[in-house]
Amino acid sequence: MHRTDTTAFYQRLQNKVAEYVENNLTASFGIGELAEYTHVSYHHLADVFRNTHAESLGHYITRIRLERAAMLSAYTPLNLSEIADATGFATKHSLSKAFTNHFGFSPGKAKTSLIRTNSINAVMDGITSEAHYRAIVQADFPFTFQERILTGGVLAGYTWHFGNTSPAYERTMPYLDGLLSMTLSGQARRCMKIFDSVNFTALRDYRMFYGVFSEDPGAVASGFDGLTLSIRPGTYLVFDVPPGDRDDIKHHITRFREGLVWHKKMFMLHDFYDFFLLHDGPDNGGEYYLFARA
Incomplete structure (x- = not known):
């Protein structure tokens, strides 16, 4: 392979790995299942991932499970056994042990403290302390919302990483026209999805999803080389995000997620499970979807 072909192959492989992990987080699986899904040998898949990431594939799978467990512990009333079931751990005891080893505090602590100094929230927003964080999320602000039932759908797009050489956010934008043309009758909207935890994923590991959303699960062509993620059917809380610059939009999303759900x-x-649907213009506001119930 030429270097460009190799780079593209590695990117597609990483997309397939992320796709499988995201869609099968509740199941117990290992590198063998991922190798079968990606049609790459066990050892080659492990080597490729190790060479393109700052962690092994096994560590990556465990980290994603634990970061999702931290979100569930912080934002939902699920008990530890239910969280273990939702994140692929055999028992609540195995989850608790792995959680404490990874984060340095117990799952219960995540219910009272959400800020890690190396998280994207802390670094990008300049949050220096728990008190600073609480001052942001406890502020009053006007908002409107509605409930909406989604019976199915798909997110199709690409991820960009802060800490490695994956395609940058700006480089993914030109792909959107192609993605929109792949959808049936143009029934797709540009979207951004919070792929990892803004509070529990370190900045160097953080990934953002950028692409399109369609309520038609079969809307994306089979040849698409990015991520295709099925959305969970159910009732969503849909918050209106007013127009403004990117910082204004970011703060509104933070307050929806942190202030209204966690603090208040x-x-x-x-x-x-959440994703942010954008209008065509980057500063035209949009709608922020939070999964409420099945």
Whole structure:
């Protein structure tokens, strides 16, 4: 392979790995299942991942499970056994041990403290302390929302990483026209999805999903080389995000997620799955979807 072909192959392989992990987080699986899914040998897949990431594939799978467990512990009323079931751990005891080893505090602590100094929230927003964080999320702000039932759908797009050489955010944008043309009758909207935890994923590991959303699960062509993620059917809380610059939009999303759900407990979630649907213009506001219940 030429270097460009090799780079593209590695990117597609990473996309397939992320796709499988995201869609099968509740199941118990290992590198063998991933190798079968990606049609690459066990050892080659492990080598490729190790060479393109700052962690092994096994560590990556465990980290994603634990970061999702931290989100569920912080934002939902699920008990530890239910969280273990939702993140592929055999028992609550195995989850608790792995959680404490990874984060340095117990799952219960995640219910009272959400800020890690190396997380994207802390670094990108300049948050220096728990008190600073609480001052942001406890502020009052106007908002409107509605409930909407989604019976199915798909997110199709690409991820960009802060800490490695994956395609940058700006480089993914030209792909959107192609993605939109792949959808049936143009029924797709540009979207950004919070792929990892803004509070529990270190900045160097953080990934953002950028692409399109369609309520038609079969809307994306089979030849698409990015990520295709099925959305969870159910009731979503849909918040209006007013127009403004990117910082204004970012702060509104933070307050929806942190202030209304975690701090004020105005909305009780039974799972944590969210994505932000944008209008065509980057500063035209949009709608922020939070999964509420099945």
